Amino acid sequence: MIHKILFMGAALILAGYSSAQDTDSTATDTEETTVDDNLVEQTFESTRIVSAHSVECLRKGVLEFRVEHRFGDFAGSNGGVQNWFGLDNSSDIRLGFEYGITNHLMVGVGRSKGTGTPYRSLLDGFAKYRILQQKKKGMPISLAVTGSMFYTYMKALPDIYSVAYFPKQAYRFSYSAQLNIARKFGNLLSLAVMPTLVHRNYVAADDQNTLFALGGAMRWSLTQRWGIMVEYHQVFQDKGMRTNNFNSLGFAVEWLTFGHNFTIYVTNSRGFGETQFITNTYDNWLKGQFRIGFCIGRKFEFGH
Template identity: 40%
Template structure:
C-alpha cells in the first residue's frame, strides 16, 4: 500500500511539474519567434527614398539594381526670358543649352557604373556609385549614404587654346549623398561635393581649379504617382562669389514635377543651370533667375532588366 501511495504521489507531482513548466517553455519559444520576426521587420531597409537615380541637378541615393540598366535622356532648352529668350526663340524652345544621354548599369544591388555624354562642353563622363548604408525602418540607421565619383573629359571642346595637354581636359567630382525618407510623402537629402578641374573652367583668369559645394534636394509626393521636386547647390568658391558683371556666377536651382509612369520616371523642370553634368553645372552656372535666364527642361528615366526570368512550371 505504501509503495502504491508513493507511486501515485510521484505521478501527481510529475504531472504538476510538467503542467507548470510546459506553458512556460511554449511561451518562451513563441516569444523568441515573435521577437525574432519583430526584429527582422524593424531591420528592413527603407526603399524608394526617391523614385529615380537623379532629381533635377544631381544624383540621389538610389542605385540601379544588379543586371538592370537605366537609360537617361535629359534636356535643357534655352532661356525663357532675357536677351536670348522671349518670343523670337519661342521662349527658349528653339534652342538647347544641353542634351545628356546616359546609361547606368547595376554591377550589384549597391554598386552601379555610369556613362554619359553632354552637349555642354562636349563632355563625356564615367563614374561609379555605391550605396554604403541604407536607412532602416526601425531608425537604427536613420539615413542612407551613397558615394559617387565621376571623371569627365571635354573630348573636343577647346576655347582659346585652353588645353595645351590632353590631361588638362579632365574634370572630377566626388560626392557623399546623405538622404532620409521622413515619411511616405517626403524625402530630403544633402550632398557635400568636391569638384576639380585640371584646367579651370570656365576659362577666366583667377578661376579655381578645385572647390567644395553643398547641395540640398527634396521630394514631396502629392499623388500616388506624382511629386514636387526641388534641387539647389551652392559652390564655396571665393572666385565665384566675388565675380561681377558679365562673369558673375549664380547658384544653380531647379524646381519641377516628377511623374512615375510604369517603367518610366518623367520629370518636367525649370532651372537656371544650363549644364547637366555635375562638374559643369557646379563650375559654370552663370544664368540669373531674376533676368529670365532660366529654362524649361525634362528628364526621362527608363529602367530595363537583364535578370534571367524563372521558367514557368506547367
C-alpha cells in the same frame, strides 16, 4: 541665407541618430531575419533629383537609358515669345546608359553636347555606392557616395589664354566626389544634403581648380506616381573669385509610369554633371535666365 537652411536640413536629417543606435543595440535575431521588411525604400523615386544624383541606386541587373534635354532661356534678352520661351533653342543634350551591378552599386556613362561655357563634346562616367540604407527601426538615414569623371574631346581653341586651349591632354579632365545623405519622413517628404567636391585640372585666372559646394534637395509626393522636387547648390569660393557665377537652383515635377521615369523642370543651369552645373552656372533667375528641361528614363531588366 539659403546655405544656413541647408545646414539646418542636415541637422534635421541626422536628428535622432543616438536614439536609433539604442534601438539597434536591442535588435533581436528575429528582426535581423526580416531586415528587408525593415528597409525604407524609394527615398527618392529616381537615381537623379533635378541635376544632382540622389541616394538611390538601380537594382541589380537593371539597365536604364536616359535622355536629357535643356532648352534656351525662358525669358530675358535671349528668351520670350520670339524664341518661343526658349523652346527654339537648346542649351544642352545628354544621352546616358546606367547599370545596377548590385542593389547598392551602380555605374554609368554618358555623352552631352556641352554648354559651350567653356566646354563642348563632353563624356562622363561615374560609380555610385550606397553605404547605408534607412530602416523603419534603426538606421535613420541613407548614405551614398558618388565619384564622377568628365572629359572633353572638343577641338582646342587657338587662343593661348582660353580655358579651351588645352596645351596638355590632362587639362581636358575634371572630377567630382559627392556624399549624399538622405532621409524619408513618412510617405510624403524626403530630404537630402549633398556635400560635393569638384576639381578641374585647368581653369581661368579668376577661377579655382577645386571648389566645395553644399547641395540640398526636397521631394514631396503628391500621389504614388507624382511628386514635386526642389534642388539647390551653394558654392563656397575665395572672395573676389568667380564673380560672374551663380548657384544652381531647380524645381521639378516627376511622373512615374511602368518602366519609365519622366521629369520636367526649370533651372538656371545649362549643363549636366557636377563640373558643369556647380561650376559653370552663369544665369540669373531674377533676369529670366532659366530654362525648361526634361529627362526620360527607360529601364530594362536582365537576369530576372
